[in-house]
Amino acid sequence: MSGAKFTGEFKPDEVAQVEDRGYPLREVAERLGISTKSIYTWQKQVTRPAKVIKEVDAQADEIRRLKRDLVRVTEEWDILEKPTAYFARQSPLSRM
Numbered sequence: 001m002s003g004a005k006f007t008g009e010f011k012p013d014e015v016a017q018v019e020d021r022g023y024p025l026r027e028v029a030e031r032l033g034i035s036t037k038s039i040y041t042w043q044k045q046v047t048r049p050a051k052v053i054k055e056v057d058a059q060a061d062e063i064r065r066l067k068r069d070l071v072r073v074t075e076e077w078d079i080l081e082k083p084t085a086y087f088a089r090q091s092p093l094s095r096m
Contacts, residue, residue: 011042
């Protein structure tokens with residue numbers, strides 16, 4: 001709603017207000033100017049085991065690496081296509 005970005009340290013505190021201190025979820029969301037869905041999402045993030053968080057981070061790193069590799073390979077492919085097209089136009093039959 002507000003478009004504000006909240007840090008990783010901030011989210012557990014807000015989730016604790018709902019879970020530990022008993023504040024209504026809707027009240028916390030309204031005070032922050034965010035949707036209740038955001039707090040539900042934060043709850044899932046905060047309650048995930050460290051092992052799962054590391055696995056998700058590792059997968060995200062791998063996806064970023066693969067995307068970089070894809071861009072690089074695509075650029076290399078495009079570079080190699082140009083001489084191929086040039087030499088295809090310069091076939092021996094066209095010299096006659």
